[in-house]
Amino acid sequence: MKFPKNLYYTETHEWVKVxxxxxxxxxxxxxxxxxGEIVFIELPEESDELSQGEEFAAIxxxxxxxxxxxPVSGVVVSVNEDLExxxxxxxxxxxxxxxxxxxxxxxxxxxxxxxxxxxENMSKE
Amino acid sequence: MKKTALxxxxxxxxxxxxxxxxxxxxxxxxxxxxxxxxxxxxxxVFDVSHMGEIVVLGKEATDFVDYIFTxxxxxxxxxQILYGFMCYEDGGVVxxxxxxxxxxxxxxxxxxxxxxxxxxxxxxxxxxxxATVLNKTEEYSEIALQGPKAEEILQRYTETNLKxxxxxxxxxIVVNGEEFLVSRTGYTGEDGFEIYGDHEAVRxxxxxxxxxxxxLLPCGLGCRDTLRFEVALPLYGHxxxxxxxxxxxxxxxxxxxxKEDFLGKDALVEQKSEGLKRRxxxxxxxxxxxxxxxxxxxxxEAKVGHVTSGYLAPSLGxxxxxxxxxxxHTKKGAELSVKVRKRFVRAKVRNKQFYDKRQK
Numbered sequence: 001m002k003f004p005k006n007l008y009y010t011e012t013h014e015w016v017k018v019x020x021x022x023x024x025x026x027x028x029x030x031x032x033x034x035x036g037e038i039v040f041i042e043l044p045e046e047s048d049e050l051s052q053g054e055e056f057a058a059i060x061x062x063x064x065x066x067x068x069x070x071p072v073s074g075v076v077v078s079v080n081e082d083l084e085x086x087x088x089x090x091x092x093x094x095x096x097x098x099x100x101x102x103x104x105x106x107x108x109x110x111x112x113x114x115x116x117x118x119x120e121n122m123s124k125e
Numbered sequence: 126m127k128k129t130a131l132x133x134x135x136x137x138x139x140x141x142x143x144x145x146x147x148x149x150x151x152x153x154x155x156x157x158x159x160x161x162x163x164x165x166x167x168x169x170v171f172d173v174s175h176m177g178e179i180v181v182l183g184k185e186a187t188d189f190v191d192y193i194f195t196x197x198x199x200x201x202x203x204x205q206i207l208y209g210f211m212c213y214e215d216g217g218v219v220x221x222x223x224x225x226x227x228x229x230x231x232x233x234x235x236x237x238x239x240x241x242x243x244x245x246x247x248x249x250x251x252x253x254x255x256a257t258v259l260n261k262t263e264e265y266s267e268i269a270l271q272g273p274k275a276e277e278i279l280q281r282y283t284e285t286n287l288k289x290x291x292x293x294x295x296x297x298i299v300v301n302g303e304e305f306l307v308s309r310t311g312y313t314g315e316d317g318f319e320i321y322g323d324h325e326a327v328r329x330x331x332x333x334x335x336x337x338x339x340x341l342l343p344c345g346l347g348c349r350d351t352l353r354f355e356v357a358l359p360l361y362g363h364x365x366x367x368x369x370x371x372x373x374x375x376x377x378x379x380x381x382x383x384k385e386d387f388l389g390k391d392a393l394v395e396q397k398s399e400g401l402k403r404r405x406x407x408x409x410x411x412x413x414x415x416x417x418x419x420x421x422x423x424x425x426e427a428k429v430g431h432v433t434s435g436y437l438a439p440s441l442g443x444x445x446x447x448x449x450x451x452x453x454h455t456k457k458g459a460e461l462s463v464k465v466r467k468r469f470v471r472a473k474v475r476n477k478q479f480y481d482k483r484q485k
Contacts (some may be wrong), residue, residue: 020414032311036141036152036153036157036347037156037157037158039415039435039437040413040414040415040444042465054468058389058466060414060415060437061157062157062158062347062351062436062437062439063152063347063465064417065415065417076221
């Protein structure tokens, strides 16, 4: 299982990558493995406002539906539309295939998230 | 958590495990879809040792089993199997299960794992007959070998001609050098066998079948549910429950209202004569999405039911569901809407047989 070092993580198994004031949000390797084959994803729309801890997307595997929570607050500037036709990309490479790109409201929210090491330890428990 | 005799094999095979009915059971080994397709196209083997085995013995065993069962036990011949329901007085379901008839004084009831203790207690309470009820669950292990190649695979390990074990019959035969009870039954809509025996004998057979048959995949509870769902087999607590009668669920074929007496008969006769107020129907999604168990069903603004099981059916590639819906919204072709999280999606009522059974 992979835990890239340059990302922030949540207890609900999302990751955040920060680049030039924007945050990319996706689900972790642990999350995709636990879900199994992902068959459908319900995406938000551009300019939707996300607030930290709120559900903003839903991922469906054969077995069940699972909410995706916003790790940080911000406005959606881009949605990964490839996932609509190929939701299995999240199984194939959960870190390459982000779900949304948002403009961060408050960078200090990142302080509440976990490092790769902390997240890896949590996932092993 | 309880473990079946095959638990070590599941771990060795790298299964993803989950708690089910108090047992640590495999959800899937490789992938749910792959296992699902293996059963539809080749063969799969399931550990179903968590199922309950209850034996009824005695002079009035037939009278007793017939009294607690909705289907007609008196018409059964030896080595025959019958599916039906055990109901409460009000027609609600205690459990659905298979009855295996050894002879007039000896029956085996194979019940849902989550209901074994409840069923056993209920049977003891209803037993005013000259009969003995024994919970033999811990003495048996059980595997289900399912799929179009099941017969060909199992035949390699037995001298008995498996063609002689016809659909919904069983026999006690030697397989892989050990004695088993083998029935031509299953819960997948495919041809196949359910195989009961001693723990060690079942474990050895399971391991050998997988080692020597490339066409055979170990299959978990994940695809067991999608497989039964596609052929509209009910799952207790979903399509049937203490609050949903077999008639409402659409399984009247396993309820013999003409037989003399059985527990729940009066309530079911009354329900039938008054006309059903709701029914389990099939739904096919018109919009994008997947509808799942528990989602609410609407006709316009009014809530008219709920989804009992729902999937993106692997054999169809379509989002379909079974739902308990109030009449008159149960007519085929009727357009309803289902609340998926915060939005509504459109769905059309259809028959609930999403995939055609291919049993022999």
